[in-house]
Amino acid sequence: MKTIAILGGGIGGLVAANILRDKLGDRVDIKLVERKRNFQFSPSYPWMMIGSREPEQVQRNLDLLEKKGIRVQHSEVRSIELDEQAVKTSGPEIQYDYLIIALGAEYAQEQIPGLAENSYHIYDLDATLKFKKAVEDFSGGTIAVGISRLPFKCPAAPYEVALLLDYHLKKRGIDRAKINFFTPEGMPLPAAGADIGGRALEFLKSRDIECSFKAKLKEVKTSEVHFEDGSTTSFDLLFCVPPHIPPEPVVKAGLIDQTRWIPVDPKTLRTKHENVYAVGDVTSVPTPSGYVPYLPKAGVFAHGQAELVAHNIATEIKGRGNEKSWDGHGSCFLEVGYGQAAYVKGGWFTKPRPSIKFYKPSRIWHMQKFLFEKYWMRHWF
Numbered sequence: 001m002k003t004i005a006i007l008g009g010g011i012g013g014l015v016a017a018n019i020l021r022d023k024l025g026d027r028v029d030i031k032l033v034e035r036k037r038n039f040q041f042s043p044s045y046p047w048m049m050i051g052s053r054e055p056e057q058v059q060r061n062l063d064l065l066e067k068k069g070i071r072v073q074h075s076e077v078r079s080i081e082l083d084e085q086a087v088k089t090s091g092p093e094i095q096y097d098y099l100i101i102a103l104g105a106e107y108a109q110e111q112i113p114g115l116a117e118n119s120y121h122i123y124d125l126d127a128t129l130k131f132k133k134a135v136e137d138f139s140g141g142t143i144a145v146g147i148s149r150l151p152f153k154c155p156a157a158p159y160e161v162a163l164l165l166d167y168h169l170k171k172r173g174i175d176r177a178k179i180n181f182f183t184p185e186g187m188p189l190p191a192a193g194a195d196i197g198g199r200a201l202e203f204l205k206s207r208d209i210e211c212s213f214k215a216k217l218k219e220v221k222t223s224e225v226h227f228e229d230g231s232t233t234s235f236d237l238l239f240c241v242p243p244h245i246p247p248e249p250v251v252k253a254g255l256i257d258q259t260r261w262i263p264v265d266p267k268t269l270r271t272k273h274e275n276v277y278a279v280g281d282v283t284s285v286p287t288p289s290g291y292v293p294y295l296p297k298a299g300v301f302a303h304g305q306a307e308l309v310a311h312n313i314a315t316e317i318k319g320r321g322n323e324k325s326w327d328g329h330g331s332c333f334l335e336v337g338y339g340q341a342a343y344v345k346g347g348w349f350t351k352p353r354p355s356i357k358f359y360k361p362s363r364i365w366h367m368q369k370f371l372f373e374k375y376w377m378r379h380w381f
């Protein structure tokens, strides 16, 4: 019996494991390795930050997958031994016939002096709870919301944070709050093109959120952010997306390239090693006709890629059916507060340019995001 090892039980790993089980039944042994007990749905963290969600509403125990015949091993992946087709973990070692790497991205706040001590973020569940508390304690002043380094996951998330904070503080009657945004990007949502970036910027301006672009963070002091061009901005509360780095085991295995992520074939998500695939945030996917050179990191892409990889592995093992190509389609909600969300949808591989549409904020997209969360919490378990 063939063994398919899936590393990472986040969005990509969860989808791949489910689809392989659906398509192949018990013809294969599916092993999912994840260090955490629970699957955690990060698209809900912006809601958690303002007290609209509790931790138990955005998590599911991964052991629920065992009843479907997916073997879940809660251990730390230590190394990927490509020559031996083996994965060493803090638990039992795994021999694989097929390997799907879905380990996501790690964070490295220590790359920027003062960042860990002086800032908050919502890039994991515990950090979100800490920021939620800081927001509750905030009684007025300047909030700086920023992005430290590129690339980072979910291009809309920090903008969503700024807009939701603005809404939430007004709702709490804290009028004495000013939100300043900084980013090394040249405009908001650069991967969606100048038109959509411009519309997002107009929207931020309409909410009096001041934006600084091409601002590369150098250092953070107790109440001041310093940029590489010598400029500074002061804050009473700082939210900052941490630098993202690839997980250690993929670096040690020599899987990354000059992008610092795993290069994959954009259509098949194959790495250069036989029967080894990578999906989601851990990859670098070139977009030759795109507005930016590589696909942004987002759950919707991890999902689509995992579906595709699972389909193609199942086709190969069954020896019938046709291999498919991934089309680079995706979509994303941008919560803006007041019960509304905007929506961006499109294809990132279309030529001569990506075909992406922006739907202005409305209640409908907010409801859709709500349903999207419910789908994730139920469908895959």
Ligand SMILES: Cc1cc2nc3c(=O)[nH]c(=O)nc-3n(C[C@H](O)[C@H](O)[C@H](O)COP(=O)(O)OP(=O)(O)OC[C@H]3O[C@@H](n4cnc5c(N)ncnc54)[C@H](O)[C@@H]3O)c2cc1C
Pocket: 007, 008, 009, 010, 011, 012, 013, 033, 034, 035, 036, 042, 043, 044, 045, 046, 075, 076, 077, 078, 102, 103, 104, 105, 122, 123, 124, 153, 154, 157, 247, 249, 279, 280, 281, 282, 297, 298, 299, 300, 301, 302, 331, 332, 333
């Ligand atoms: C605040 C926020 C909002 C977001 N909103 C959206 C949104 O609205 N739409 C959207 O499309 N995307 C959104 N994203 C991005 C989305 O969450 C990620 O792009 C997506 O989770 C990537 O999926 P993945 O499978 O590649 O990695 P992940 O989902 O991060 O999964 C990786 C898993 O690997 C595990 N892991 C890592 N290293 C090891 C190891 N050594 N041993 C064992 N386990 C390990 C991790 O614990 C993790 O569970 C958001 C992200 C954040 C932070």
